[in-house]
Every structure is written in C-alpha cells, then in structure tokens.
Amino acid sequence: MIYLKIKVSAGETRPVNLFFIELIISLLFFSFSGAVVLRVFAYADSKARLGSVLENATLCAQSIAEAYSSDGDIGGALSVVFGEEQAAYADGSELTLDNKCSVSESGTVRLSYSENITEYAAGELRAVTLRFSVSGEELYSLTCSAYVPEGGAAGE
Amino acid sequence: MRNLKIKEKADSVSAFGSMLLFLIFAVCTLLIIVTAAGTYSRISDDFDGLYGGSAALRYVSNKIRSADSAELLDGGNGLALRNGGVVSVIYFEDGELYERSAAADAEPERSGGEPLFALDGISISLEDGLYRITAALNGEEYSVLVREG
DSSP, X not given: OOEEEEEEETTEEEEEEHHHHHHHHHHHHHHHHHHHHHHHHHHXXXXXXXXXXXXXXXXXXXXXXXXXXXXXXXXXXXXXXXXXXXXXXXXXXXXXEOTTSOBOTTOSEEEEXXXXXXXXXXXXXXXXXXXXXXXXXXXXXXXXXXXETTSHHHHO | OHHHHHHHHHHHHHXXXXXXXXXXXXXXXXXXXXXXXXXXXXXXXHHHHHHHHHHHHHHHHXXXXXXXXXXXXXXXXXXXXXXXXXXXXXXXXXXXXXXEEEETTSOOOSSSOEEEEEOSEEEEEEETTEEEEEEEETTEEEEEEEEOO
16 A cells, blocks of 8 residues: 655654545545436436426317317317316416326416407407416417307307 | 554554445445436336327327228227228227228228237227327326317
8 A cells, every 4th residue: 555644733744545535536526427417317307207298288289279179169178178177277368287287276387378369251260379388488389270150240 | 563553553444434435435326326227217117108108199180180081989999980992990909009901891890900009098989079089008098189070
C-alpha cells in the first residue's frame, strides 16, 4: 500500500491511504452517475405516463366525435361516452378525468369543450372543439362538426 | 512495538472503511438496477397493453368505417363486414383476434382466419346507431365508439 503523510497540526503528521481516496472519488463518481440514471428513468416514466394519457385521450376524443357527429348534441355525446351519471359531473364546459379517461373528481386530466353554432337557411352547422390538458398544458385537441338540417332557420 | 500496533490498527480501520464504502456502493448500485428494471418493466407492460389494445380498436373501427355494411356475429364476438365483392369476418378465438376474407356470397364463417392481435377479449355492440367496441388486454379494458353506416 502507498501512504502519503499529511500535516494535521504543528509537528504531527498522519499517513493518508491513496486507495481510500481513490475509493471515495469512485464512490462520488458512481453516485453522480446513479443520480443521472435515476433521473433519466424518472423522466422516461413520466413520458410513458403522458403517452398513455395521450393514447387514451385520442380514443376518448374519437368516441365523443363519433357520438357528436350523429346528432350534434354535445351533452348527449358525453352521456353516451361516459354514461349519463358521469357526464352530469360536467362543470359548465369542463370535465375532470383520470389517466384512463374515466370521469373522476380527483383526476389530473381536464377535458374542456367549446361549441360553435353557425346557422344557415337549411339548418345548423355545429362544431365542437375538445381539449385535453394535463397540469394546464394542452395534450390533445380535436374539432368535429355535425350538420343538423332541422335546426337553424329551417326549424323556426 | 507500540507504533507497530497503532499502524496495524490504522490498517484494519482503513481496510474496514474501504470495505464499508464498497458495500455501500454495491448496495446503491443494486438499488439503482432494481429500480431501473422495475421502471422499464412497467413502461414496457403499459406500452404493450395500451398500444396492443388501441391498435386492435383502431383496426376494427377503420374496417367498420370502410365497409359498405356491417353485421354483428355471435352476440358481439365477431363482425362480418361487406365491402364490394368481399366479406371480411373479424372474430375472437383463443386469445387472438382473427380476420377471414371470402367472396361476398359465401356464408360468414368463424374459422380459418389470419391472426391479427393477441387480446384477452373483444366485444362489439350496436347502441343507438353507434358501435361500441371494447377490447380487453392485460386486465385493462379499452373502448371506442364508431358511427354506423
């Protein structure tokens, strides 16, 4: 073993083990590497969760769009997709969903929708924009429309 | 003599310290590997379940959209889709979703098809002009609606 001598106080010296120092440096290096690896895995995990939410959101948006395009009624479309009881939780034009896109008050996914109705002589063109967001950041949005011949000026 | 004993004691402490540090390093490394393996395994399982289930749903829903007409078979375990001169039968059997194509005038049969996706189950129902397709995979259920016609 190789020893160095360091001065501890006046007149007193103590041997220092180089192997010990090398081990501490290695430990620091591997700790740092471990921290980086854990951070990367945590990031990958969070991205995977977001990807899963996005996939469920696209399926949910597709279902709402299909239901909406049949009669142009957003309330009815939400009832068909989430069930009448669950759709009743809609707060104005918002719904809180969990990661699997089921209605949940403690969910982290927010579905907001806005409807735009344009009246024509022969009916109404209704368009609804669905926005899925997580923590305030928009994740996915879809606009779908339905033509309602009986509505608008024709229905009056 | 006294100095030799002190040196021996210092060597022992140094060796013990080195081994302790190495043990801490080994334990930390093991923890990182176990955590990483668990995370990777969970991500992989989630991806397999989610994308396997949603791919099957998208495939069936696109087939319904592109078909001239669709007919439910065996109470929702299968679907006969007529398109031009071809009838495609999509059915579930033994943990697999199969598709079999035949001439339009042939009787839709639920056998001899090509395997498409591995699933735990699939059910298709028609409610108020909307097909509800529900696929189950790895204990999770995924469903989507498709308009009839």
